[in-house]
Amino acid sequence: MSDPRALLVALLLCAGTALAADPLTYGTKAQQLITKGDFVQALEELKAATSRFPYDEELRRQLAFTYTELAKRDLQAGRFAPAAENFRQAHELLPGSRELGLMRGIALYLNKDYAAARDELLQAGEGSEPLVYLGKISYDTGDLPGALDLWRRAKELDPANKVLAGLIEKAERELPVESRMDRGYSSMFDLSVDAELPPGLSAEVLDALESAYNAAGADLGLFPTTRIPVLLYTKKDYSSVTAGPDWSGGLYDGKIRLPVGGITKLTPQLRAIIFHEFTHVLVAELTRGNVPTWLNEGLAEIEGRKEYVPRVPELRGNHLIPVAKLSGGFTGMAGAEAGLAYQQSYLMTRFMVDRYGWYAVQQVLKYLGQGNSMESAVAKALSDYSLDLNAVVREWRESLPGAGTGDAAQ
Incomplete structure (x- = not known):
């Protein structure tokens, strides 16, 4: 007579194998990981599952959803190439989804891969949004009449779109000049x-x-x-x-x-x-536009003043513009105030470069490009110094003639 314990072990092993081979089990585990926000691990589970059960529609749907969520995270973090690849993977699983093709086209556009973006957007249908981005590609590559034509077609489909109206108004203002x-x-x-x-x-x-x-x-x-x-x-x-x-x-x-x-x-x-x-x-590409004006203009002034040093207003520590105000645009300022804003931006940024080096400033820009706030970007980039933005501004203020007290970062 056979050993009952051996028989029990064999039955358990068979049950385990059957359980592991069940698509529902894979799907349930992946859903639990998705619920926790662990999309990377869910992706690995679902890739393994779909390799074993390639025709299970629910597994394919879950895998496409997971690729899409990862792509959205990449977009938010400014990782446009990985976002485009994840949207591609999702679209291959759900080829009937025009939205996934559109999102891949947008990611490719943001990555400035214009040829691939155009091909993808042309397949996304005649909706307003594909036409808007096709127009942006034409605009960015110098085809202003083509951009206007596409945006006007998009406006017919979405007449209430104020952003689109602004694009058209801007292009119509530029066309008479640029055409000659x-x-x-x-x-x-x-x-x-x-x-x-x-x-x-x-x-x-x-x-x-x-x-x-x-x-x-x-x-x-x-x-x-x-x-x-x-x-x-x-x-x-x-x-x-x-x-x-x-x-x-x-x-x-x-x-x-x-x-x-x-x-x-x-x-x-x-x-x-x-x-x-x-x-x-360069700053726009590195930060994806997430940059305070003072840092953007300060870096631009550093490079420009290598070629020509303008006459600038004297800046003293007890006559400073609050950094919070310098983080917004300068275009609304009068000439004298704008001159002070540029000079203060230059001196603050020059101090950072001289004190911490270009690599540290590059790291600040990298973290800004990943969606961090300026405060967080500085703290991460200068972690070896144990400094945050307020501390950097305070050190800069103390280096100025006639330095006063207080915190210019407020």
């Missing part, structure tokens, strides 16, 4: 120049842009791979297109825009502005 511009190119820049400007200026500007690409790129640790549009305007056209303040010497809004009317050759001042505005390109 001449074109120039270098290795990384697409230059559009008002036909009224001296023809020899284009080559000098392109040379300065390439120098800025190398110099600022080395400081910030980034060399963009996507071509960058640059537009040179007469001062009148610059004012009408940008609606910026009178004191504005340049603008970056996804394109570098420079008012250069009245000059016949590249001046040190214009070269400095080119370095300044190109730095904004």
Whole structure:
């Protein structure tokens, strides 16, 4: 007679094998992990399950959901390439979902992979949102008439969309000016120049842009791979297109825009502005736009002042603009206040670079790009120093002539 204990063990092993082979068991375990927010482990469970049960629709649906949740997290953290890949995986599991194709297209657009983004968005249907992003691709790559056509079609489908109305209004303001511009190119820049400007200026500007690409790129640790549009305007056209303040010497809004009317050759001042505005390109890409204005402008001033040092207002420790105010935009400031804002931003940022080094500043920008607040980004980047933003600002204030007491970070 066989050993009953051996028989019991064999039965238990068989039951365990049957249990492990049950799709419902995999699905239940994965759902528990999803409920806890552990999408990475849930993904591994579901990938193993679908490899064993490739035709189980519920497992495929759960796996697609998990890929989608991971993709959303990547998007929020500014990890656009991984987000696009996770949306692709989800879309392969649910090929009938136009929304997943649309989200992948958006992620590819944000990653500036314009060709792949366009292909994906064209398959996402004729809805308003695919048309908006197709228009953004056309706009970013210099096809302003094409962008307007796509946005107007989107507006017909979504007439109440105020953001879309703003895009159309902006493009309609730019088109009459840009349609008469001449074109120039270098290795990384697409230059559009008002036909009224001296023809020899284009080559000098392109040379300065390439120098800025190398110099600022080395400081910030980034060399963009996507071509960058640059537009040179007469001062009148610059004012009408940008609606910026009178004191504005340049603008970056996804394109570098420079008012250069009245000059016949590249001046040190214009070269400095080119370095300044190109730095904004790098900061925008590194931080995904999550950056306080004082740090953004401070870094741009550091690069620009390597080429030309302007006359600046004296700044003393007992006459400072609160850092909280400097974190917002400067465009609403009058000329004198704006001059102080730029100078204070420069001095604060210069202090950080000199005291902690470019690598630490690069780390601050990296953490901002991951969605951290400025306070958190500084604390993480300067953890070896055990410093937070308030402490950094306090040290900077103490280094100024006539330094007072208090906390400028408030």
